[in-house]
Amino acid sequence: MDTPNTLTIKDFHKRLLNKEFSAREAADACFKEIAARDGDIGAYLSIAEDSAREAADAVDNAVAKGDPLGALAGVPLGIKDAILVKGLPATAASKVLEHYVASYDATAIKKLKDERAVFLGKANMDEFAMGSSNENSAFKPVRNPHDLTRVPGGSSGGSAAAVAADMAVATLGSDTFGSIRIPAAFCGVVGLKPTYGAVSRAGLIAMTSSLDQIGPITKTVEDSAILFKAIAGADPQDATSANAPRAGVPQERAMKDFTIGLPEEYFVGGLAPLVERETEAAIARLTKLGARFKKVSLPHTKYAVPAYYLSMPAEVSSNLARFDGIRYGGDRPEDARNLMEVYLKTRAKFGAEAKRRIILGTFVLSSGYYDAYYEKAQRVRTLVKQDFDNAFEDVDVMLTPVSPTPAFTLGEKSADPLAMYLSDVFTGPANLAGVCAIALPTKPGTARAEGELPVGFQLIGKKWHEDDLFAIGSRYENDMA
Numbered sequence: 456m457d458t459p460n461t462l463t464i465k466d467f468h469k470r471l472l473n474k475e476f477s478a479r480e481a482a483d484a485c486f487k488e489i490a491a492r493d494g495d496i497g498a499y500l501s502i503a504e505d506s507a508r509e510a511a512d513a514v515d516n517a518v519a520k521g522d523p524l525g526a527l528a529g530v531p532l533g534i535k536d537a538i539l540v541k542g543l544p545a546t547a548a549s550k551v552l553e554h555y556v557a558s559y560d561a562t563a564i565k566k567l568k569d570e571r572a573v574f575l576g577k578a579n580m581d582e583f584a585m586g587s588s589n590e591n592s593a594f595k596p597v598r599n600p601h602d603l604t605r606v607p608g609g610s611s612g613g614s615a616a617a618v619a620a621d622m623a624v625a626t627l628g629s630d631t632f633g634s635i636r637i638p639a640a641f642c643g644v645v646g647l648k649p650t651y652g653a654v655s656r657a658g659l660i661a662m663t664s665s666l667d668q669i670g671p672i673t674k675t676v677e678d679s680a681i682l683f684k685a686i687a688g689a690d691p692q693d694a695t696s697a698n699a700p701r702a703g704v705p706q707e708r709a710m711k712d713f714t715i716g717l718p719e720e721y722f723v724g725g726l727a728p729l730v731e732r733e734t735e736a737a738i739a740r741l742t743k744l745g746a747r748f749k750k751v752s753l754p755h756t757k758y759a760v761p762a763y764y765l766s767m768p769a770e771v772s773s774n775l776a777r778f779d780g781i782r783y784g785g786d787r788p789e790d791a792r793n794l795m796e797v798y799l800k801t802r803a804k805f806g807a808e809a810k811r812r813i814i815l816g817t818f819v820l821s822s823g824y825y826d827a828y829y830e831k832a833q834r835v836r837t838l839v840k841q842d843f844d845n846a847f848e849d850v851d852v853m854l855t856p857v858s859p860t861p862a863f864t865l866g867e868k869s870a871d872p873l874a875m876y877l878s879d880v881f882t883g884p885a886n887l888a889g890v891c892a893i894a895l896p897t898k899p900g901t902a903r904a905e906g907e908l909p910v911g912f913q914l915i916g917k918k919w920h921e922d923d924l925f926a927i928g929s930r931y932e933n934d935m936a
């Protein structure tokens with residue numbers, strides 16, 4: 456039999472209720488896989504064996520008593536280290552938070568605890584979610600389980616690698632400009648960036664508050680829907696969160712009811728041959744399944760990356776100002792002689808990328824430059840959003856590549872921030888527009904040739920229309936199964 460760590464959420468639930476294994480055995484199967492493989496991969500920054508076993512035992516008692524249990528009961532999950540789980544470390548892969556232990560649960564975690572999910576540990580990431588390759592972790596890089604010389608993508612690289620290597624049944628990541636979808640694509644798993652506001656950000660260590668979203672990384676689209684529905688919903692702790700206005704509306708639509716847009720600006724050349732081939736194959740398969748395709752235009756696409764790299768640092772400089780050495784674990788430098796030295800010695804612990812962004816952000820907000828940079832970038836954001844509104848007049852969803860290349864090798868782009876930033880060209884605009892988007896593998900692992908790297912494609916949906924992504928994505932993956 457497949458060990459529980461290799462199962463989808465859906466199969467896990469069935470087999471747990473069938474008593475084919477216990478929740479405790481399932482958690483242990485994950486820890487065994489972590490012990491065997493994570494030394495090479497580096498997906499976890501910390502593991503939580505005691506609390507996981509305790510939670511699993513409680514589920515097993517409930518199973519024995521015949522209590523009604525939801526789809527996530529006993530399911531072993533990994534959680535990105537930027538998301539707070541009470542009593543577990545939350546470093547955001549930064550030396551600044553090296554000894555911080557979360558004092559409360561993020562709202563998404565509270566909801567999962569209500570569902571009796573089991574938390575295995577905290578997943579590695581780029582420091583403060585800044586990066587596209589997971590090479591910016593202050594502790595260790597993550598390696599791609601499909602090829603250890605390659606990156607898993609970032610910033611939720613540990614979350615994606617853990618799912619791909621069966622070191623968790625599913626995980627949570629966060630996505631500000633692609634950080635769930637890029638690692639999902641590089642690791643051959645499914646990653647959802649929900650509509651901005653669909654999932655509460657309370658308890659997510661903030662990078663860019665106006666863009667950050669927590670979302671699921673899973674083995675299948677069906678699992679993505681299960682996990683998303685469990686964490687979604689309005690939360691008084693996050694004023695930008697809301698309930699989906701369409702919640703409860705049945706969304707049974709046939710494939711022929713969907714018109715899928717192909718934004719011409721996303722197919723202008725420069726795609727790696729494998730990505731181009733795989734994206735075309737995905738379009739052909741969806742056509743065969745009955746979907747109709749139509750060219751659309753998102754004319755401001757080329758300004759999305761520059762607009763992000765002006766407005767994001769502005770928010771970073773303000774969000775990271777709270778890390779002053781006095782709060783969050785009291786890692787106060789002992790040899791500091793005065794308050795200024797406390798600040799200076801603490802803030803010296805930020806990695807190079809965080810420092811670059813704090814400095815840039817402080818600059819773009821400074822008097823005399825605010826109008827020229829920050830305000831202008833905000834105007835461009837509005838134009839990008841209007842592009843999406845216009846395109847969605849004609850089509851239900853859009854299909855694009857996730858990244859111009861498959862997983863690249865460690866070190867290949869880390870010396871050139873601009874090259875790294877450009878790997879987000881296809882994912883970031885959806886964040887600026889606040890819409891939902893999912894990355895799913897063009898081929899499941901079993902269909903890939905020996906040594907063939909995974910490639911993902913992206914479906915972008917209208918705000919609050921995650922159901923459209925799930926409907927199309929799950930039909931695609933069932934057809935490939």
Ligand code: GLN
Nearest residue numbers: 584585586631632633634
């Ligand atoms: N790669 C982008 C950055 O470095 C996006 C990261 C993210 O989505 N958190 O900021």
